[in-house]
Structures are given as C-alpha cells and as structure tokens.
Amino acid sequence: MQTPTPTQTQTPTPGPAASGGGESPPRGPAVGPAQAVAPAQAAAPGAPDTGRRVAVIRGESTAEIPVHLLFRDDTGPGPVVHAADPRAPRPAAARPPQQAGPRSVVAAPARPATPVDPRIAERPGPAVPGGVAVAAGIIALAGCGAVTWWAGVLPRALTALLRLPAHPYHGIRLEQWGLLALGATVAVLAFGGLDRGHVGYAWVLSLFGDYRGSVRRTGLVWMSPLLLRRRVDLRLRHWRSEPMGAVDARGTALQVVVLVVWRIRDTARATLAVADHERYLREQVEAAMARVLSQLPADAFHEDAPTLRNAEAVGEALTRMLKEEAEPVGIELYAAQPTRIEYAPEVAAAMRRQRVAAIDAQHRDSVLTSVVDAVDDTVHRLTSRGLVELDAYERKALVKDLTVAFYTGRGAGEGV
Incomplete structure (x- = not known):
C-alpha cells in the first residue's frame, strides 16, 4: 500500500451508498499540512469557513476595491479601464427610481452671479465736518483783509470804523498778491463745498469718472467742490x-x-x-x-x-x-x-365657470357622503337593538328609501 506524499492528493471514491437512496459523506485520506495552505486547491464543499480566501482558478489575481467606489453618485466621464484589468471597479447596482412627491414652489437652479466690477464697492469718501470748513473760510477771509489793510487798500472810513491805524498805499507787491490769491482760493473752497446731509440720504462722489467714495454724514458737511456728487436715497x-x-x-x-x-x-x-x-x-x-x-x-x-x-x-x-x-x-x-x-380677462369667465362646477361637485360629494353615513348608522342601530328583523331584500329596500329621504331633505334644506 502506497502512502500519499504531502504534495499529492487522492480523489475519494464514492461508496456503495452513493448510488442508493441515502447519501453519506465520502471518506478520503487525511490532508497534510502542506495541502491545507496551498492556495491553488479548492476547499472541500463541507469544510468550515476559516476566514482565508481560497482561489478557485489556478493563476487567478484579484485586487481589493474601495467600498466608496461602489456608491459614487457622479455620472461624469471616469478613467478609461480595460475589461481585462482586474483592478477595474464593478458598476454599482442601479438604484430604484424615487417617487416624486407633490410639487411645490421651489427656486430654479442657481445661475452664475451677475458680473460686477470688483473695484466698485462702497467706501468712505473724503468729507469733514462743516464747522471746520467754516472756520477755515473765515480765517482765510480775515487773512485777505489783513493783507489789504497792510497794503493800504482799505478805505479810510472802514479803517476808522474798525479802529485800525491807516497805512499809506504804495501798491500791492507780488508776495501780497500771492497771499490774497491763496486766501481767496481757500475761502471759495471752504464755503463752496458746504452742504447739508439728511438722514436716509448719501452722496456718491466721483472725479473725472473715477469713484472717490460715499458720504453718509448728516448735518453740515464739507466735500470738495471739485467732486461730482450724486444723491442717493437710502430709506426703506x-x-x-x-x-x-x-x-x-x-x-x-x-x-x-x-x-x-x-x-x-x-x-x-x-x-x-x-x-x-x-x-x-x-x-x-x-x-x-x-x-x-x-x-x-x-x-x-x-x-x-x-x-x-x-x-x-x-x-x-x-x-x-x-x-x-x-x-x-x-x-x-x-x-x-x-x-x-x-x-387674465380673456380666460376669466371660463375659469370662473370651471371653479363653480368644481365647488358644486365637491359640495355634492360631501352631501352624498354624509347621507350614506346617516343611512348606515340608522340601519345599524335598528338591527342591532332588535327593533326590526330584515332579510336581504327588505334591507335593500330600507336603505334605498332612507337614502332618498335623507338626500331629498338635505337638498331641500341646503338649496341643492
């Protein structure tokens, strides 16, 4: 008798009971330790699961597939894979179509935002309190008056009225003309840029088409008179x-x-x-x-x-x-x-008739429902209390008479 080596296997032969009415599990030779771990052999049909995967086809190569790939929702084009590639993910099972519920008023799909120049955004504009501008204008006028008095241009009557010493007039020198021009310019800019700000309004300032800022101040405000002003209503x-x-x-x-x-x-x-x-x-x-x-x-x-x-x-x-x-x-x-x-006027009359017909049908349906309920309750009470004994024919006749009576009474009472 030849003893099987660890690298050989023997196929068990069915016994006599295999062809009869009952079956018994075939007995084979003991499996060696090398056979238990050989990946190229198939596991026995009745062998317990040991948690180790056994290859069925010789030379088979497999790879693990991430679970999240089987449930991806995107339908865009994916990477091109060949059918013979063992790493190709299997297609996910088709999902059953979801039943659409009742429609409601919903917003349309989001559209691209309206393009706007990013440089156009509100920022504070150049403005100062009006009191500062008034003070600057008064100081400029006072400086111009002092220059004219020093040059002797002021009349003697005005000099006497102001109780100032009189200076002889010897002409206006160049530096005095410069001081007068500077003072007059400051006074014009100071008083020309004054404006009143109201609650709920603002100014948008621009210079030669360039946005310079917005002013939301209230009360007396000074803004450069060289800037173009646009009044904007901020109220609700x-x-x-x-x-x-x-x-x-x-x-x-x-x-x-x-x-x-x-x-x-x-x-x-x-x-x-x-x-x-x-x-x-x-x-x-x-x-x-x-x-x-x-x-x-x-x-x-x-x-x-x-x-x-x-x-x-x-x-x-x-x-x-x-x-x-x-x-x-x-x-x-x-x-x-x-x-x-x-x-719209062209369809108002037709839709009004359709609405009246729908209301009338709904009213008749509610009346009929209440009549049927009343008839059912009446017949049930009469028979359950033993007041009347009805066969099938008499029951149908009673139901018919009660239905006609109740419906006629409801119709006469409600004007149907």
Missing part, C-alpha cells in the same frame, strides 16, 4: 407693480400684482454698476415672477395639489430669487409678495 422703500402678465404651469394666462420692499445697501454699486437700479429691479421682478408662477397651476379644481393660491410659498420663492439678482447691484431686498393673482 416699497414698490407696487402694475398688473403684469404671466402664465401658470398649465399655460393659463394670469394677471399678477407684486409688492416689493427694498433699500439700497451699497451706494457705489447701485449708482455705478447699473444704469438705473430702479428699472433694473422692476425688470428682475417681472422675470422672477414669470419663473416662479410657471412651476404650479393657479388652481387644482378636482385634486388636492399645491397651487399658486399659497401666497406665502410663492412669496418666499419670489423673494429668494430676487435677493440673488439684486445683491450684485447693491440692493437689499426684504420681501416680494404677490398681492393679487387672478386670471
């Missing part, structure tokens, strides 16, 4: 639009009136980044309103679904859109609420 304002045309999700023509509450936050952008910020806001309101109202129908006559009658949801979506559009031009928008959404 509201704008009520005229009836504007739009369509709903079903293509029905609508007339909408919107109330917008806004104010200017960045004076530089509101003045320099757009030609007319008020006109820009009006046009953006019309565009955003058309985008929001086209997502839902104005009315759902025969179904329970979101409609444009939910003024709060429509206002939130409209406000969110307008904030994104108004921010690049320095406008801070607080609220945009539709005050009236109605059908």
Whole structure:
C-alpha cells in the first residue's frame, strides 16, 4: 500500500451508498499540512469557513476595491479601464427610481452671479465736518483783509470804523498778491463745498469718472467742490407693480400684482454698476415672477395639489430669487409678495365657470357622503337593538328609501 506524499492528493471514491437512496459523506485520506495552505486547491464543499480566501482558478489575481467606489453618485466621464484589468471597479447596482412627491414652489437652479466690477464697492469718501470748513473760510477771509489793510487798500472810513491805524498805499507787491490769491482760493473752497446731509440720504462722489467714495454724514458737511456728487436715497422703500402678465404651469394666462420692499445697501454699486437700479429691479421682478408662477397651476379644481393660491410659498420663492439678482447691484431686498393673482380677462369667465362646477361637485360629494353615513348608522342601530328583523331584500329596500329621504331633505334644506 502506497502512502500519499504531502504534495499529492487522492480523489475519494464514492461508496456503495452513493448510488442508493441515502447519501453519506465520502471518506478520503487525511490532508497534510502542506495541502491545507496551498492556495491553488479548492476547499472541500463541507469544510468550515476559516476566514482565508481560497482561489478557485489556478493563476487567478484579484485586487481589493474601495467600498466608496461602489456608491459614487457622479455620472461624469471616469478613467478609461480595460475589461481585462482586474483592478477595474464593478458598476454599482442601479438604484430604484424615487417617487416624486407633490410639487411645490421651489427656486430654479442657481445661475452664475451677475458680473460686477470688483473695484466698485462702497467706501468712505473724503468729507469733514462743516464747522471746520467754516472756520477755515473765515480765517482765510480775515487773512485777505489783513493783507489789504497792510497794503493800504482799505478805505479810510472802514479803517476808522474798525479802529485800525491807516497805512499809506504804495501798491500791492507780488508776495501780497500771492497771499490774497491763496486766501481767496481757500475761502471759495471752504464755503463752496458746504452742504447739508439728511438722514436716509448719501452722496456718491466721483472725479473725472473715477469713484472717490460715499458720504453718509448728516448735518453740515464739507466735500470738495471739485467732486461730482450724486444723491442717493437710502430709506426703506416699497414698490407696487402694475398688473403684469404671466402664465401658470398649465399655460393659463394670469394677471399678477407684486409688492416689493427694498433699500439700497451699497451706494457705489447701485449708482455705478447699473444704469438705473430702479428699472433694473422692476425688470428682475417681472422675470422672477414669470419663473416662479410657471412651476404650479393657479388652481387644482378636482385634486388636492399645491397651487399658486399659497401666497406665502410663492412669496418666499419670489423673494429668494430676487435677493440673488439684486445683491450684485447693491440692493437689499426684504420681501416680494404677490398681492393679487387672478386670471387674465380673456380666460376669466371660463375659469370662473370651471371653479363653480368644481365647488358644486365637491359640495355634492360631501352631501352624498354624509347621507350614506346617516343611512348606515340608522340601519345599524335598528338591527342591532332588535327593533326590526330584515332579510336581504327588505334591507335593500330600507336603505334605498332612507337614502332618498335623507338626500331629498338635505337638498331641500341646503338649496341643492
């Protein structure tokens, strides 16, 4: 008898019970220690799992695949891999389509922001309190008067009135002309740049087309008279639009009136980044309103679904859109609420008839439901208390009579 070596294996032969009705596990020779760790041999069908992977195909090479690659959501083009590459990730299992819930008013996908010159941003402009400018102007005038008195240009009557000693006039020298010119220039600039600042207003200053800053001071303010000033209203304002045309999700023509509450936050952008910020806001309101109202129908006559009658949801979506559009031009928008959404005159009559028909059908359905409930309760009470004994035919007749009586009574009482 030949003893098997550690590098050989013997195939067990089935015994007599293998061909009969019952089966018994075949017995084979003992497996050596070298066979237990050989990666090229297949594990026995009934062998316990030892946690070690055993290759089935000779020469097989595998690689681990990161778990997160099996659940990636991106659908963009990935790296090109060959089918024979053992490192190629397996395609993820197809996900079941999610059931869409009831539609609601939502904002459209985000769009690229409106391009604005980054150099246009509000910053403090050159301005000083008006008292300083007044003092400087008075000092300049006093200096000019002193120069003229010293040169003997002042009349004797004025000199006597001011109780000043008189100086003989020998002409105005060149340095005196320079002092007079300097004083006059300072006085003109000091008094010419004075202005009054009011609460809720600001100035946008520019010089030769270049933005120099914004001034939000109140009271007496001095600004250089060489700068171009543009007055900007910073108060909280509201704008009520005229009836504007739009369509709903079903293509029905609508007339909408919107109330917008806004104010200017960045004076530089509101003045320099757009030609007319008020006109820009009006046009953006019309565009955003058309985008929001086209997502839902104005009315759902025969179904329970979101409609444009939910003024709060429509206002939130409209406000969110307008904030994104108004921010690049320095406008801070607080609220945009539709005050009236109605059908256009050409379809108003037809939609009114459809609405009345839907209300009438809903009313009849509620009346019929209440009648059926009342009939069921009456028949159940009569039979459960033993007041009447009814077979199938009599029960049907009673139900029919009670239904006609209750429905006729409800219709006469409610005017149906």
